[in-house]
Amino acid sequence: DIGDIIRGKDLYLGYDDEEKKQRDELESKLKKIFGDIYKDVTSSGSNGKKQALQARYNDDNGGNYYKLREDWWTANRDQVWKAITCNAGGYSYFRATCGDSGSPSMAQNQCRCDGKPKAGNGDVTIVPTYFDYVPQFLR
Template identity: 45%
Template sequence: DIVRGKDLFLGHQQRKIQLEERLQKMFANIQSTIDQLKGLSIDEVREYWWALNRQEIWKAITCEAGTSDKYFRKTCGGDENTATQASHKCRCGDRDVTIVPTYFDYVPQYLRW
């Protein structure tokens, strides 16, 4: 959400401004080095970068997480005693992380909470 400019940043306003300025500068730099991006807006460059890198970001967040780290809550089962969650961090057991197992990054943030 932060990379795509869609984050509902609820923290300190000055930090939000600083973060956004740094991101704008970073994406302007990417835009200036790739000829295909020169006619796009910064928001379009952000979306382009995210589409190109989301799989690697997912892998970095999930596959390198420790075994005790939790990023999914138990959801399946008839009641709280039979709820289960994805094993082996969804697809990391055999290092086959070819598909990001969620598209929540495209769901508005306020609907995910």
């Protein structure tokens, strides 16, 4: 799952040497990306803010920046979901969601369901996050 990969919590390590190599390359690229984000975040703003961010995101774990990755995912997961689903028109991609037929239908002709559900008061445009913090081996 993308959230687990970004947050550095993915259990999948690969079945063969080629997949393990690709996984290592991905992880090293994520370390570089979040290292750059760390430098940017901790170099701007007032001294008090910089010190607080440096203390929060200080990495003693080999440049992994796990806390920064977790916060980035929390702040950007909705944008990642929109990017993934924006070209999903015509596909049944998740589960019965929205439609004008009065019965459950698939969101096949649009990226996401917009607006409010016909029953209840939830927001139907949100990211399906009910698995985000369930340990991966239990999903």
